[in-house]
Amino acid sequence: MRRKLGLGADGTASPLGLIIKIVVLGLVAAIAVWAAFPLIGTGNWLGLAVLLLVTAVIFSIYLSPRAIPAKYLIPGTLFLIVFQVLPVLFTLSTAFTNFGDAHRGSKDEAVAAVEGSSVQQVPGSTVYTLTIATDGEPGSGDIVFLLTDPATKAAFVGTADGLEPLNDATQNTDGKITEAGGYEILDIAEVSARSADIVEFSVPTDRGAIKNQGLSRAFEGTPQQAYDAGCDCVKDRTTGQTWTANDDDGLFVDGQGQALAQGWQVNVGFRNFAEVLTNPVIRASFLKILLWNLGFAFGVVLITFALGLLVALVLNKPGLRGQRLYRSLIILPYAMPAVAMMLVWRDMFNTDFGLINRLFGLDVNWFGSAPSSMFAILLVQLWLGYNYMFLVSTGALQAIPADLTEAAQVDGARPFHAFRTITFPLLLVALAPLLISSFAFNFNNFTAIYLVSEGAPFPPDNPQAGATDILITYTYRLAFGGAGAQYGFAAAISVFIFLIVATISIVSFRRTHALEEIN
Amino acid sequence: MHRARALVAITALLLAGCQAGAGAGATEKPSLLIWTGGGPGGEATQALGAIFARENGVDVNVQIIPEDLQTQFVTASQAGRAPDVVMGAHDWIGNLVQNATIDPLQMTDDTKAGYQDLAIKAVTFNGQVYGMPYTMNNIVLFRNTALVPDAPRSMEELVQKGTQLKSSGKAQEILALPVGPTGDPYHINPLFTSGGGYIFGTRDTGDFDPADLGVAKPGATAAYAKIRALGEGGAGVLKRSITTDNILSLFSGGKAPFMISGPWQLPQLQQTGVKYDISPVPPFEGGQPARPFITVDAAYVASRGDNKALAQEFVTNFWSRPDTGTALYTATSSVPALKEALATVRAGDPLVGKVSDAGVEFGQIMPSIPAMAVVWDPLGKAEAAVVGGADPASTISAAASAIQAQIK
Numbered sequence: 001m002r003r004k005l006g007l008g009a010d011g012t013a014s015p016l017g018l019i020i021k022i023v024v025l026g027l028v029a030a031i032a033v034w035a036a037f038p039l040i041g042t043g044n045w046l047g048l049a050v051l052l053l054v055t056a057v058i059f060s061i062y063l064s065p066r067a068i069p070a071k072y073l074i075p076g077t078l079f080l081i082v083f084q085v086l087p088v089l090f091t092l093s094t095a096f097t098n099f100g101d102a103h104r105g106s107k108d109e110a111v112a113a114v115e116g117s118s119v120q121q122v123p124g125s126t127v128y129t130l131t132i133a134t135d136g137e138p139g140s141g142d143i144v145f146l147l148t149d150p151a152t153k154a155a156f157v158g159t160a161d162g163l164e165p166l167n168d169a170t171q172n173t174d175g176k177i178t179e180a181g182g183y184e185i186l187d188i189a190e191v192s193a194r195s196a197d198i199v200e201f202s203v204p205t206d207r208g209a210i211k212n213q214g215l216s217r218a219f220e221g222t223p224q225q226a227y228d229a230g231c232d233c234v235k236d237r238t239t240g241q242t243w244t245a246n247d248d249d250g251l252f253v254d255g256q257g258q259a260l261a262q263g264w265q266v267n268v269g270f271r272n273f274a275e276v277l278t279n280p281v282i283r284a285s286f287l288k289i290l291l292w293n294l295g296f297a298f299g300v301v302l303i304t305f306a307l308g309l310l311v312a313l314v315l316n317k318p319g320l321r322g323q324r325l326y327r328s329l330i331i332l333p334y335a336m337p338a339v340a341m342m343l344v345w346r347d348m349f350n351t352d353f354g355l356i357n358r359l360f361g362l363d364v365n366w367f368g369s370a371p372s373s374m375f376a377i378l379l380v381q382l383w384l385g386y387n388y389m390f391l392v393s394t395g396a397l398q399a400i401p402a403d404l405t406e407a408a409q410v411d412g413a414r415p416f417h418a419f420r421t422i423t424f425p426l427l428l429v430a431l432a433p434l435l436i437s438s439f440a441f442n443f444n445n446f447t448a449i450y451l452v453s454e455g456a457p458f459p460p461d462n463p464q465a466g467a468t469d470i471l472i473t474y475t476y477r478l479a480f481g482g483a484g485a486q487y488g489f490a491a492a493i494s495v496f497i498f499l500i501v502a503t504i505s506i507v508s509f510r511r512t513h514a515l516e517e518i519n
Numbered sequence: 520m521h522r523a524r525a526l527v528a529i530t531a532l533l534l535a536g537c538q539a540g541a542g543a544g545a546t547e548k549p550s551l552l553i554w555t556g557g558g559p560g561g562e563a564t565q566a567l568g569a570i571f572a573r574e575n576g577v578d579v580n581v582q583i584i585p586e587d588l589q590t591q592f593v594t595a596s597q598a599g600r601a602p603d604v605v606m607g608a609h610d611w612i613g614n615l616v617q618n619a620t621i622d623p624l625q626m627t628d629d630t631k632a633g634y635q636d637l638a639i640k641a642v643t644f645n646g647q648v649y650g651m652p653y654t655m656n657n658i659v660l661f662r663n664t665a666l667v668p669d670a671p672r673s674m675e676e677l678v679q680k681g682t683q684l685k686s687s688g689k690a691q692e693i694l695a696l697p698v699g700p701t702g703d704p705y706h707i708n709p710l711f712t713s714g715g716g717y718i719f720g721t722r723d724t725g726d727f728d729p730a731d732l733g734v735a736k737p738g739a740t741a742a743y744a745k746i747r748a749l750g751e752g753g754a755g756v757l758k759r760s761i762t763t764d765n766i767l768s769l770f771s772g773g774k775a776p777f778m779i780s781g782p783w784q785l786p787q788l789q790q791t792g793v794k795y796d797i798s799p800v801p802p803f804e805g806g807q808p809a810r811p812f813i814t815v816d817a818a819y820v821a822s823r824g825d826n827k828a829l830a831q832e833f834v835t836n837f838w839s840r841p842d843t844g845t846a847l848y849t850a851t852s853s854v855p856a857l858k859e860a861l862a863t864v865r866a867g868d869p870l871v872g873k874v875s876d877a878g879v880e881f882g883q884i885m886p887s888i889p890a891m892a893v894v895w896d897p898l899g900k901a902e903a904a905v906v907g908g909a910d911p912a913s914t915i916s917a918a919a920s921a922i923q924a925q926i927k
Contacts, residue, residue, distance in 0.1 A: 120646075121625055127625075213625045262619050
């Protein structure tokens, strides 16, 4: 008798295995239910369909007797999609928009913001003392404003139809209405519960509309600027100035080319990519920055690995006294937060007050010239990084069987020769992927530059490309340092950096296959 | 059999968990979410939030966002998770408005009249008032009265006195003015303006005009020629090694007789025992007035908060009260923006009065237009280069063209 679907269908028999399976599948179901409500709430039916499909696939795979390989592949695949593929796709799609400061929302949101932020009090109008009430039940009745003119104490009721005098109102000493026949006065909790309705509500008047400002005051205001769908433009009521919608840039622009502050997000096609390729500032400095970027990433890997390996070899001698203590001391800086250490190092390089100049009696402006700034950055990275290389080299060294080197010694090889021809190649087999990933990490090691030198020194005639800038710090300055955050532009640059790092990594991994033939 | 029982038991547990979650929060007090930056001001805001909560019978949750409050606020607004109220500097207004994240306030004339004029001007953008100001700061000259009894009337006098002290070994530096490796246009602004420079011109309406970039004008180069003469290749008064991180220790340790900084240094200075006094930053002899930037901190009503009516009540009626102003002064030593609170504070703390007087007489509002964001980085680097000895004309014109290329 063979069941089609079930908890034990694939042969899971141990109670522990079953419990784990139940808990994990229960969690999947719980997450799916938890995620479904907001999707239903916002009417995101595509998202809901994807959620249902993914959940159904997970359940059918783990409850089915077949599809054994899929049981192993599905978690990794899902994580790959969620954490790798989706961000890449999102970055790519952002690169084709002008998404950024002033271009975050839709055109409708921009219009609402333009109109809303142009509301001004009608000149000479009254600022009323306000009591918020409802016509009917506090939770569901229509919102009304009970208003008093502070000067005359005259009472009014404002509804969605307009303003009318109110006769049977009781006022307190501040002029606030505390009781009025037929209306339910809302307390602060009831006002909060109706907050969304109150934001929507206004009392129309001849010259504009009465809106509340807080809980106890209301004013008669009118938007100075209004959107006109006929001309697809925003008009100013008093000056008559118009700003026409420009759907290529996502801005309202007047005749002189001056734009309103609030814009909206539009698709700009390949404009961001073209900007990266044709920007004269980028063109002038790109090659220089790329070279230092490669030199920096390669240099950091080289020096940290060289020192880490050297120390690992020295401390790998069997029977060395205090071996554990030495190893612990070397790993210690690795346990400190790198960000704080970089700031400490930056201050140690201060020309007049820094420890390094004082200790050695120097007067070097470390971040004032390109070579010294590069040296300082590499030194900081060496200190921060060699411990890690020491750690992995020690591990790899211990995994190499001692009889290999002993055999070489018996054959008459000197220690260095044995190291160079036997130990080192074997080490590289194990460590090459780590070295490549270390390179890829350092290629985009933003904090290493930004917290230590900020890219300094900068040539006096170009404040945007410093001598120690790497691509990521340089583009951060272009995309976020200047005119607000320009996510679309930044995404386009990320695509280029991604291509560079991917190319280098693919070539390197190909090369490491050659190493594996040693085995 | 026992397998089925286990399944039932687990299902029951899960269901119980669901029910417990659903039962909470049926009748809750109205709540107000406020975001503010860290430091003493943040803690004082929490205390004031508690007072508002008690007076109105609501919950007030003041969250301290220690890093990148402005960016986080804009991102949260966009994601529909904005707080109801946010506290921030007035120069954020341009960016917050262009991202449709804050609402204008309708301030009555009475409320406006209670504030210092500069404070209201600072929070006005495109003719609308956007924030309720609470502190108003500017930088001043601190001098060590044990070394320099009288305030210098000009930059030249300051340099001369400082040089004397340095050559007689009583001081190691002349002036603690932060420059840093990438410059600091905020702290150099009094010298920049005294030398004839300005950053943005103003339109007739009083709004800053991004098309009128002062950095590109001859006055900016002239000012930086004077700054270069004070730099590392000249008098050695300005140095890139002096940063915001070490000015206080230079001044309070007696190593520098002068420091240019703001009232936020007062709480720590009072703990150090150095004898000091405050005066306006002196101008160059025969130059323009030395104008420090005025920065105003204000409370803003978020456009996309959940409880706007309560947020407006908090900002317009509670945050504008004099006792709120004095409470914030007690925590931060910043100059209150409210006239009544300033009068109370001045009576007990004449130093804060001196900071305020210097600001009112000489200060200029730091531009809040979005174009200002483009200025800081290129101008700062140009400043650092000139202090290091670079040619002012070519350096400043390169900075100006970098700024112009980025102003949209």
